[in-house]
Amino acid sequence: MRPAFAGIDFGTSNSTVGVVRNGQPRLVTLEDGQVTLPSAVFFNFEDGRICFGRQAIANYTDSVEGRLMRSLKSVLGSSLAHEKTRIKARSIGFMEIIGLFLGHLRKKLEEDGGDLVETVVLGRPVQFVDDDAQADANAQSDLEKAAHAQGFKHIAFQFEPIAAALDYEQRVTREELALIIDMGGGTSDFSVVRVSPERARSADRKDDILASRGVHIGGTDFDRLLSIAHVMPQLGYLTPTKDGKRNLPASYFVDLATWQRINLVYTAKAMTHLRQIRYEAARADLVDRFIHIVEHRYGHALAALVEKAKIELTERSSAEVAVKLSDVAFAAGITRDGLDATIARDIERVTATVAETIRDANVKPSDITAVFLTGGSTAIPLARREILSLVPQASVIDGDMFGSVGLGLALDAQRKFG
Helix, strand or coil: CCCCEEEEECCCCEEEEEEEECCEEEECCCECCECCEECEEEEECCCCCEEEHHHHHHHHHCCCCEEEEECHHHHCCCHHHHCEEEECCEEEEHHHHHHHHHHHHHHHHHHHHCCCCCEEEEEECCCCCCCCHHHHHHHHHHHHHHHHHCCCCEEEEEEHHHHHHHHHHCCCCCCEEEEEEEECCCCEEEEEEEECCCHHHCCCCHHHEEEEEEECCCHHHHHHHHHHHHHHHHHCCCCEECCCCCECCCHHHHHHHCHHHHHHHHCHHHHHHHHHHHHHECCHHHHHHHHHHHHCCCHHHHHHHHHHHHHHCCCCCEEEEEEECCCCEEEEEEEHHHHHHHHHHHHHHHHHHHHHHHHHCCCCHHHCCEEEEECHHHHCHHHHHHHHCCCCCCEEEECCCCCHHHHHHHHHHHHHHC
16 A cells, blocks of 8 residues: 555644645545534543544533633744643643643544555744744744653644645636635635646646735634624623723633633633632623623533534624523624624735735736635634635635645645655
8 A cells, every 4th residue: 555645634613634645635634523622521420531523512512511722823923832731630741632622632533544644744824923033932832842751753833825726727728827715714825826727737836836925814813803893792801890980800701711821710720810800890790691601611512502603603694692691691792794894804904914925925816717715713704805806806715614725735745756
């Protein structure tokens, strides 16, 4: 059997594994017949097991006692990367948890072909951290160490939009100057690349990559902004204290709205502070809602409802976040216009970065012949509309929303290690 070439797209929200076996690229089935795996880990306190993906989320939503971790990729390059979190009786580092997830992906890869896979290309955003070269380098180094600890001996990295370009190139019939748009859960990355059937056979593609840029904005940022603007006010955010001299502290509301920070509100210290905030609040009834959500460990479920509403708003004009617990119930309505207004500033940054990428390539917008879109956030109408307005003459190709990068990474592994 010819060797397998593997690529792992470890995403903020979802992950995929691409493989080239016997010359054919495809995605590995990871869970329940699906080639995508939610980037989630659940530590089950009842039986001691560790679950991943949909099973992890199901355990959490079924009220199994335990700890859910999501959006782990977001800690790379941040101060959280080398901190530890409490998992029942022990403390475990965030990088160790990321390693456990990568190890699970490696296990699925080897089960797929019944062979040992020690070589991999890992996807990475153009920037893990905006405007901080040292933090960016540390993030890649930490991810590489986590992969080594799980048995990968030979590791290379590729920018995620370049990987998407390699996947797109498999279907082109002539030379194109392509703008690759990859908007995922945690980052948005862009590249201008020359692609063609002939260039696809070249081992060295350095000269075909005209420019790459990225910005640390993605779907989980839109979730956070939506939650803060439309849901957290239902829990007391921006409401005043009894004396009317100030608003309630914002930090706990922001934590509850941020996937990777939700667990921070579940500590005894946080609960003590929340009860003090309730005592000071003019609307203690709203803070009671917040406290009930914390007591029910409902934070991730609430974030999932916000994410669901965001996705619904890609096709509908309105959506609702409805919370129904035994002792708290409320609903927050969100319109498409409300979504647009909430994320407008971030979309401006995204669009400006796309324009800078085109300028970096030393080409005119009119020279771009194709726009290849991948990543779940490219479905957001405002993002799509503003980006495509920069290159109105280009043909638009929608790639596999979640799989293009994984396939391209496997093709890159074949090129690098074959």
